[in-house]
Amino acid sequence: MQGKIWGLRLLLLLGLGLGSQEALSRPCESQVYCHGEFLHQVQMAKLYQDDKQFVDMPLSSAPDQVLKCFRELAQAYNLSIPRQELQVFVQEHFRAVGQELQPWTPEDWRDSPQFLQKILDPKLRAWAEQLHQLWKKLGKKVKAEVLSHPEQFSLICSRQPFIVPGGRFVEFCYWDSYWVMEGLLLSEMPETVKGMLQNFLDLVQTYGHVPNGARVYYLQRSQPPLLTLMMHRYMAHTNDTTFLRDHIETLASELDFWTKNRSISVSSRGKSYIPNHYKVPYGGPRPEPYSKDAELAATLPEGNRDALLAELKAEAEPGWDFSSRWLVGGPNPSLLSSIRTSKLLPVDLNAFLCQAEGLMSNFYSRLGNDSEATKYRNLLAQRMAALKDVLWDEDKGAWFDYDLENEKKNLEFYPSNFAPLWAGCFSDPDDVDKALKYLEDSRIFTYQYGIPTSLQKTGQQWDFPNAWAPLQDLVIRGLAKSPSAKAQEVAFQLAQNWIRTNFDVYSKKSAMYEKYDINNGGQPGGGGEFEVQEGFGWTNGVALMLLDCYGDRLSSGAQNAFLEPHCLAAALQLSLLPQ
Secondary structure, rough: OOOHHHHHHHHHHHHHOOHHHHHOOOOOOOOOOOOOOHHHHHHHOOOOOHHHHHHHEEOOOOOOHHHHHHHHHHHOOOHHHHHHHHHHHHHHHOOOOOOOOOEEEOOOOOOOEEEHHHHOOOHHHHHHHHHHHHHOOOOEEEEEEHOOOOHOOOOOOOOEEEOOEOOOOOEEEEHHHHHHHHHHOOOOOOHHHHHHHHHHHHHHHHOOOOOOEEHHOOOOOOOOOHHHHHHHHHHHHHOOHHHHHHHHHHHHHHHHHHHHHOOOOOOEEEEEEEEEOOOHHHOOOOOOHHHHHHHOOOOOOOHOOOOOHHHHHHHHOOOOOOOOOHOOOOOOOOOOOOOOOOOOOOOHHHHHHHHHHHHHHHHHOOOOHHHHHHHHHHHHHHHHHHHHHHEEEEEOOEEEEEEOOEEEEEEOOOOHHHHHHOOOOOOHHHHHHHHHHHHHHHHHHHHOOOOOOOOOOOOOOOOOEEEHHHHHHHHHHHHHHOEEEHHHHHHHHHHHHHHHHHHHHHHHHHHOOOEEOOOOOOEEEOOOOOOOOOOOOHHHHHHHHHHHOOOOOOOOOOOOOOOHHHHHHHHHHHHOOOO
């Protein structure tokens, strides 16, 4: 009888995409934190408001022993374990979240970094000093027991201490860390940045790629490939050529991961290109929002579930989880079950890789390896051509994601449409003025508290009315890097709006947030799979970058605090005049 029950359960797991042959080759084999009957039972019982809490809890003993005890419990209840019994079991065999980490004050943290002196507004300078203090609050170090008993933790052991995003994210995350590092470098903390870089390089050497974050359940997916850019920013501050030489091949390995696993052939205007997209070849619910994924999959016919679950994981790779951006062109774009991430060529992903290829060419030239420098220079040229021929829209004056199945661009507004400006991956200087006009046509200047993530109100956290710090950076620095004085002025005005939103919310809440609601006078954001988180690493980093760049002009005062739409429009009109 027990064999039949387990057989039925296996069929159920197969229907949810948990037992397919493809899933058996998953990078993470943990039957506690990544897949299996135990994880399924606990997460579907919804013992915690946030599924991530359970998969972040360390085991109190060896996983084999815990799983043995679980099987005995499951047999005693014929697999229908009461929720209360599961709760008692977890309390007995697991420890509280965060037990594997200890607070850490970076050794290179010091009072009063030089950039603070550039901030003329005394209130903004005092605020920047408080943001500088937050690095100590967000500093973490892995305890020695994680190294000695790694099987009892979902945390991937890191040799070097690091800065976490904050809130529910008590591990470091991949693309978050780029903007964290930018802030740390302004705070004159290059040794902390070097340690974080070393952790990422170790991940590539161990797993062949940088996972979404430092948890074993993230191993199935990556995030926007910014490791090469991280190295570039560290090098610009330290000129540490020895560190670059020691790790240049690891940087190349990470880019090879994207070439081998995330490339796709596309034809445009009679030419063939091989750009990149997000794609995760593993089914099964994501462990950290397991119950939500499983329940969503159950709404579909059995044959469609595994594909949906793989698309949900692919959608977590760009870091935009979730957004209308990945639903466009689906059978019902208002439903998350229509997600089709792998069917789209993202502007930002290809801009990031374009930038990385250019940096790698420069790195190899610096190290005297002309053949590898030429290789990456050729890859850069091919990528630039793909961005122009496949993703650029001359009529609109911007770059757009390309729908591979429907063979057309997604002409909706997203700040990612400006990523090639930010990455420096465009060749026509007139593209800047066209992009400015596109901003006006999209009515983005009517939003006084920040640039919205999209113009679609779906309830997802990467849609309207939420605004995110890294996306502000894509647009603001994309324009600021232009030689056009007019584009630079619009960049400043957008920076003023964002800084005022961050500053006003901080003044009321004494916290920095991962996202902001710009539709209601500037408030902490909402929507998505979890409550808005505070801390918050990348928001702090972008704020410090803008304060450093525009510290002699930014204002904290209520008078002219937010630049009105007509001011932005006036700057745009200037940009259209002959220079």
